[in-house]
Amino acid sequence: MTYAKALHCLSDPTRRRVFERLRGNPQPVGVLARGLPVSRPAVSQHLKALKEAGLVADRAEGARRVYYIDPDGLGELRRWLDQFWDEALESFKGEMARVTTPRNRKKT
Amino acid sequence: MTYAKALHCLSDPTRRRVFERLRGNPQPVGVLARGLPVSRPAVSQHLKALKEAGLVADRAEGARRVYYIDPDGLGELRRWLDQFWDEALESFKGEMARVTTPRNRKKT
DNA sequence: CATGTCCGTAAGTGTTCACTTACCGTAAGT
DNA sequence: ACTTACGGTAAGTGAACACTTACGGACATG
Numbered sequence: 001m002t003y004a005k006a007l008h009c010l011s012d013p014t015r016r017r018v019f020e021r022l023r024g025n026p027q028p029v030g031v032l033a034r035g036l037p038v039s040r041p042a043v044s045q046h047l048k049a050l051k052e053a054g055l056v057a058d059r060a061e062g063a064r065r066v067y068y069i070d071p072d073g074l075g076e077l078r079r080w081l082d083q084f085w086d087e088a089l090e091s092f093k094g095e096m097a098r099v100t101t102p103r104n105r106k107k108t
Numbered sequence: 109m110t111y112a113k114a115l116h117c118l119s120d121p122t123r124r125r126v127f128e129r130l131r132g133n134p135q136p137v138g139v140l141a142r143g144l145p146v147s148r149p150a151v152s153q154h155l156k157a158l159k160e161a162g163l164v165a166d167r168a169e170g171a172r173r174v175y176y177i178d179p180d181g182l183g184e185l186r187r188w189l190d191q192f193w194d195e196a197l198e199s200f201k202g203e204m205a206r207v208t209t210p211r212n213r214k215k216t
Numbered sequence: 217c218a219t220g221t222c223c224g225t226a227a228g229t230g231t232t233c234a235c236t237t238a239c240c241g242t243a244a245g246t
Numbered sequence: 247a248c249t250t251a252c253g254g255t256a257a258g259t260g261a262a263c264a265c266t267t268a269c270g271g272a273c274a275t276g
Contacts, residue, residue, distance in 0.1 A: 004121065011119030012264075013112070023195050026203060029223060042265055044224055059203075063222045063273040068203045069196045078189055085186055087131050088177045095134055095167075095176045120234075137253055150235055152254055171243040171252045219276075226269080232262085239256080246249080 003080040005053035006073045014038055015046045019069070022056060026068035111188040113161035114181045122146055123154045127177070130164060134176035 009015055014036070021032060029047065033040040047067055050056040054073030058065045117123055122144070129140060137155065141148040155175055158164040162181030166173045 004124075007115065007119045007124075011115045014264075016112075016115075020192075022199070023192065024199050026199070030221085038264085039266065040223075041225080041267085045264080048224080060273095065223065069199050071193075071196055071200050074189070074193060074196055078193055081182070081186055081189060084128075084131065085179075085182055088179055088182055091130070091132050091134070091177050092179050122234075138251085146234085147236065148253075149237085149255080153234080156254080168243095173253065217276100220274090222271105222273080224269105224271085227267090229264105229266080231264085234259105234261090236259080237257090239254105241252105241254085243252080244250090246247105 002054055002073060003077045006055055006077040009049050009053045009055055009073075010077075012046075014042070015050065018043060018046050019050060019055060022067055022069050026066050028061070028064040028066050030064075032067070110162055110181060111185045114163060114185040117157050117161045117163055117181075118185075120154075122150070123158065126151060126154050127158060127163060130175055130177050134174050136169070136172040136174050138172070140175070 010019065017036060018032060021027065021035060029043055030040060032047075033043040036043060047056060047058070050073075051058065054070055054076065056067050057070040058067045060066075118127065125144060126140060129135065129143060137151055138148060140155075141151040144151060155164060155166070158181075159166065159178075162178055162184070164175050165178040166175045168174075
């Protein structure tokens, strides 16, 4: 059920920006906040949520807390999505087969 | 940017239940609502959001609107997640290397 | 010890949003 | 045409939540 938390976390734009900024280079909270349009406590709160979802982890480095991406949450989300993807495709193919009458077509 | 809408949609538990109930068997709105603890208009609103995110599509069947899963939105979300997954793993490996290597020093 | 930096938490506020009931258009049956 | 089923939309309400400022604890340097 952790994928639910992960989805909830990644649904927020700011939280997603925090998460994406961690991709590739771990950063302490202050540096992270300096590159974002919100206050430092806001970033702290977002990091707490991301951590509870298993999306990030942190290590202490002196007085700093360096955050980095934890693959656990992302992996669980990916597994859920993949399992869903297969069955979704199956359902969709069945649906398309039903509409063999060519007058009707799906819109984009 | 559609993955943002998809994430937002799937972050809501009820909307996720609607979506999951469509997996495998397309259903009209009424039947869908009868199996859920919310009212039919609520389901309609959720379906509208899901449709705008490219997660579901619908076909008219008499007075009924039968909804089914559209792989488009799910596919885009999957691509975004996959692209993210690779870089996240890379970042995480670098992080683990920093921890397990005894003589490693910090300082960026 | 004292000062400065870094960060998490508390408390308060405004907005988003998921839900409700009420209403209206559409399709099929009599 | 009338009636019944189906479903989308409007309007209003309560709660979740993303932000803010203020505060306090932990670490390093003088």
